[in-house]
Amino acid sequence: MGAKLAIVMFMLLLGVGGIGYWYYNDTQERLAILTSNNAKLNTAVELNEQTISSLEQDFAKASSELATLNEQYISIRRQNQALAEKLERIDLTAAAIANAEGIERAVNRGTENAGRCFELLSGAELTDKERNAENDIAFNKECPWLYDTYKSRGLLNKTSSN
Amino acid sequence: MRKLEWIVINEANVDAVIARLAASGKPFAIYGLTGDGYGDLGLNFSDIRALVQQQQAIIAAYEGYYKEAEQTLDKAVIMDQ
Numbered sequence: 531m532g533a534k535l536a537i538v539m540f541m542l543l544l545g546v547g548g549i550g551y552w553y554y555n556d557t558q559e560r561l562a563i564l565t566s567n568n569a570k571l572n573t574a575v576e577l578n579e580q581t582i583s584s585l586e587q588d589f590a591k592a593s594s595e596l597a598t599l600n601e602q603y604i605s606i607r608r609q610n611q612a613l614a615e616k617l618e619r620i621d622l623t624a625a626a627i628a629n630a631e632g633i634e635r636a637v638n639r640g641t642e643n644a645g646r647c648f649e650l651l652s653g654a655e656l657t658d659k660e661r662n663a664e665n666d667i668a669f670n671k672e673c674p675w676l677y678d679t680y681k682s683r684g685l686l687n688k689t690s691s692n
Numbered sequence: 693m694r695k696l697e698w699i700v701i702n703e704a705n706v707d708a709v710i711a712r713l714a715a716s717g718k719p720f721a722i723y724g725l726t727g728d729g730y731g732d733l734g735l736n737f738s739d740i741r742a743l744v745q746q747q748q749a750i751i752a753a754y755e756g757y758y759k760e761a762e763q764t765l766d767k768a769v770i771m772d773q
Contacts, residue, residue, distance in 0.1 A: 580768055581768065584764045584765070584767070584768050587760075587764050588760075588761055588764060591756075591757055591760040591761065592757055595753040595754075595756050595757045596753070598753060598756075599749055599750065599753045602745075602746075602749040603746060603749065606742050606745045606746055606749070607742070609742065609745075610738050610739065610741075610742040613734060613735060613738045614735060614738075617731045617734065617735065621727065622727030622728070622730055622731055623726065623727030623728070624727075625727075626700050626702050626727055627702045627703070627704075630700040630701070630702050630704070630705050631700075631705075633700050634698060634699065634700040637698045637700065637730065638697060638698050640734075641696060641698060642695065644734075644737055644738075644741070645693035646693070647741055648693060648741065648744070649693060651741065651744050651745065651748065652744075673741070
């Protein structure tokens with residue numbers, strides 16, 4: 531009777547041990563899968579965060595470029611308006627009648643300066659006179675604002691000041 | 693740019709200018725603009741210059757944006773790898 535009970539108990543223990551072993555192995559496999567999934571999710575989250583951050587940076591850069599562009603447009607329009615305002619103040623016909631020679635010199639100089647503005651805007655090298663100009667008017671009366679642009683880029687000689 | 697020379701003529705100096713041009717030996721012909729016409733020419737010139745500046749500003753903005761966007765994209769690709 532005792533031997534039979536021992537055998538039954540042994541069989542039961544073996545069964546429970548087998549189930550325990552299977553359960554242990556299954557749990558370990560599940561844990562491995564879950565750990566791997568978790569790692570994948572972490573990578574996905576990190577990638578998403580990176581993408582969001584990248585998009586935010588992209589948007590910020592686009593906004594900043596647009597703001598700069600708008601400022602430049604305002605500045606360009608103001609510069610363009612300057613000549614119209616100047617011409618409103620001057621009666622060119624009356625000036626030509628009063629002082630033909632003086633106006634002739636002024637328009638020839640102005641035309642040369644205006645042409646030079648186009649050259650500079652097209653990337654022409656600065657002349658020594660322009661590089662050493664002491665202020666924006668000495669630089670070019672028709673596009674004095676370019677003086678600050680060149681100055682900020684460090685292309686004018688140090689003696690220049692405005 | 694090519695150098696060009698404006699000649700301002702009024703009633704008082706017209707004969708002197710014609711004589712001067714005749715003395716230079718060139719055939720006499722003048723393309724004229726009134727004072728207002730000259731002003732309009734200057735404004736047209738100024739408008740074209742403003743347009744060039746605007747185009748340059750747009751190009752600079754695109755350049756700035758794309759450089760930055762490319763750097764960000766490269767960084768994201770490295771992270772992904």
